[in-house]
Amino acid sequence: MESRNTNAAEVILISEAVLPPPGILTTCLNDLGESVQHWFLETGFPLPQSEAELANFTIEGWLEDLNKAMTAKSQYHWKNLISGDLESYQLIIDERARFGNIEVHRKVLLDMFLGAVKSCQAEGHSSLAEIISYQHSLFRRASLVFLAMTQSLERTINSWKDMYPSVGDALLSKRIQISVLQGAGKEYTFPKTTWNDEYIINHDDLNCMLSLKWLNSNLINVFISKLNAKFSHPNSQQCVAYLDTNFAYHYILPASKPHNTLKNSEGEIRSKPLKALKPRFENQNIRLIFPLNMNNTHWFVGLICRASSTMQIFDSLEGGSTNTQVYQTAYENMQQVWKVLVEAWSDTLSNHKQRWKLEIHSKASQ
Incomplete structure (x- = not known):
């Protein structure tokens, strides 16, 4: 009342x-x-x-x-x-x-x-x-x-x-100067698994998180390796692969390499997370997730979801014609990546043309 x-x-x-x-x-x-x-x-x-x-x-x-x-x-x-x-x-x-x-x-x-x-x-x-x-x-x-x-x-x-x-x-703040001096020369190694190569970050990478600096690709890749690490056990039935920033840069945005270079000369997929996912590729719940970078200033996330036949963009700063063009480019390249995987791994899916749609999600950062 x-x-x-x-x-x-x-x-x-x-x-x-x-x-x-x-x-x-x-x-x-x-x-x-x-x-x-x-x-x-x-x-x-x-x-x-x-x-x-x-x-x-x-x-x-x-x-x-x-x-x-x-x-x-x-x-x-x-x-x-x-x-x-x-x-x-x-x-x-x-x-x-x-x-x-x-x-x-x-x-x-x-x-x-x-x-x-x-x-x-x-x-x-x-x-x-x-x-x-x-x-x-x-x-x-x-x-x-x-x-x-x-x-x-x-x-x-x-x-x-x-x-x-x-x-x-x-003129950097004393807090940052002291932090850098205390950690100068230190490196932190994250061991390789079935799903990931070895990643090494240093104190300069960690300092990116101080003040209002932004996450760099090294930090994001380490986080991705941690996400994938728990799925490296042979008994895991995980159907999600987290791809690193190198994969995203080469094949999604801006797609600096031809998509057929995803495969080596023997026709095998090169990417470790994707190779580990191969035995589960026919699963309807398969998802590929990767970080994307816009103009070297802003990170957002891309997702390929087979179950819903969607390719999705998650961007807290979504909006504007420039962003729309970037999303469309990423969407087209995601389709090309999926096509390469299907051709390499699935006779069943290669005979079925999947109809994809693009979904864009935006929410102010909280």
């Missing part, structure tokens, strides 16, 4: 104020409202609050304002980095660390929104739940702009470090 707390103060979230009902929801929404406003203050993103702004609020106009704020911030970052002023350099390095804290706050807020919606639904406040869900969708949009801004900052710093390597190395 819907109810109102006439003694409660209005809570301003993103685009409208709500009057929380009595009980625990009052505290929950007050905390959420304060946290949302604090997050926008930290990012420097616009948050309409006055009655005049709310009356004229449109999602399109607001997103345009967010992107203007992001562009201005990116220009500020680059201007400081090329200024020649050491204090300005340090400000940008500190900004990277600050963005890391904002990112943690962002993830907490996403959970708070979901919790608030569930609480409203559980107590029968369906109208309020709809409002909070709408506010949640707006926050997710702002989240994507923030993620784009952090990626832009990282690319800006990396470009600057390439231009001025000695200055860049000197």
Whole structure:
């Protein structure tokens, strides 16, 4: 049953104020409202609050304002980095660390929104739940702009470090410098299995996970080897193969090699995970999963699923014509990979033309 707390103060979230009902929801929404406003203050993103702004609020106009704020911030970052002023350099390095804290706050807020919606639904406040869900969708949009801004900052710093390597190395945070010194020269070996070759990562690879740096291909390949390792036992009936970044680069995106080079001169498939999967290839539940990289800036995931006759893309930043072209390229190459496997391993499937469809899944990172 819907109810109102006439003694409660209005809570301003993103685009409208709500009057929380009595009980625990009052505290929950007050905390959420304060946290949302604090997050926008930290990012420097616009948050309409006055009655005049709310009356004229449109999602399109607001997103345009967010992107203007992001562009201005990116220009500020680059201007400081090329200024020649050491204090300005340090400000940008500190900004990277600050963005890391904002990112943690962002993830907490996403959970708070979901919790608030569930609480409203559980107590029968369906109208309020709809409002909070709408506010949640707006926050997710702002989240994507923030993620784009952090990626832009990282690319800006990396470009600057390439231009001025000695200055860049000197201005890394003390925490990272100490970490590098303590682990310099160390290597970590992940032994080969039936499904994977041996992988070696060093301390520089691990440092990619510090601050707002991104996972590199070495780290992703090690994670993939760990996924495959538990399926290397002969008695395992696992029907999923996780392919590494090298496979994806050579045969899916951008597909730097002809697909027929998947086979050696004897016609055998070269890839270890695929070779290990050969005895189970006729299984209806067969799936191939691999990491894909877009323009050397963004990772997403590809999946071939025989049971549903789908080739799927999972991308938290899905959208735009450029992305659509990339997905289509990956889709076409996935079909070519499947065709090579069928020709090599299955007389039954080679006589049956499978009709594939492309599915694209997008969800803001949480």
